[in-house]
Amino acid sequence: MLGKKIVARYKDGSIQKGYTSNFxxxxxxxxxxxxxxxxxxxxxxxxxxxxxxxxxxxFVKSFKGDKEYIKVRTFDKSPAGPPSQRRIILxxxxxxxxYGSTLSYSPxxxxxxxxxxxxxxxxxxVFVPQGALEKVHIKKFGSEEFDIYLYEx
Numbered sequence: 001m002l003g004k005k006i007v008a009r010y011k012d013g014s015i016q017k018g019y020t021s022n023f024x025x026x027x028x029x030x031x032x033x034x035x036x037x038x039x040x041x042x043x044x045x046x047x048x049x050x051x052x053x054x055x056x057x058x059f060v061k062s063f064k065g066d067k068e069y070i071k072v073r074t075f076d077k078s079p080a081g082p083p084s085q086r087r088i089i090l091x092x093x094x095x096x097x098x099y100g101s102t103l104s105y106s107p108x109x110x111x112x113x114x115x116x117x118x119x120x121x122x123x124x125x126v127f128v129p130q131g132a133l134e135k136v137h138i139k140k141f142g143s144e145e146f147d148i149y150l151y152e153x
Contacts, residue, residue: 002042007058008032008049011093011132016047017063025111025127028052035063051111055092057127065122071099087139088114092132100126105138 003021010016016032019042023030034045040063051057085101092098100114111129 002033005060005063006032007060007063009055009058010053011055012053013094016049018042023057023127025109025113037063040064051129052131054129055094055132056129058123059125059127060122061124062122069120069122071116071118071121085115087117089137090114090128090133091135091137093134098126098128102138105136107136 003019004023006018006020006023008016008018016034017037018032018034020030020032028051029048030051032047032049033042034047035041036043085103086105088100088102088105090098090100098114098116099118100116102112102114105112107130109130111127114126114128116123116126
């Protein structure tokens with residue numbers, strides 16, 4: 001079994017693509033079985049990934065993605081989602097913004113999962129280590145206002 005398709009994006013801008021079957025958000029490391037990008041088949045090389053040096057772990061539908069696709073950066077036309085999901089805007093230290101929802105944000109945890117608001121996004125979910133973030137804006141329940149919690153790293 002190959003495991004989950006992921007793209008590991010590092011804080012330094014580098015990227016590794018492959019499969020993992022042992023990612024755990026409460027662990028500091030996981031193993032990544034690297035792929036040959038031309039064939040999308042495993043190369044046989046397995047690397048240990050240190051979560052603390054990552055910007056994010058993208059659990060993806062496809063390794064190729066669409067570089068020309070323009071991601072949604074607004075909540076205007078997105079469905080509200082289940083009440084347990086909170087809308088969230090992440091501002092990464094490199095300046096990138098991510099609009100999505102989360103079930104489990106806490107500034108006390110080492111990281112958390114978010115889900116893109118855009119159904120066409122190649123990512124099914126994204127694990128974000130706290131150390132990669134500059135700010136976090138969370139929308140108040142039953143309100144159009146954000147910043148029930150404003151976290152600045």
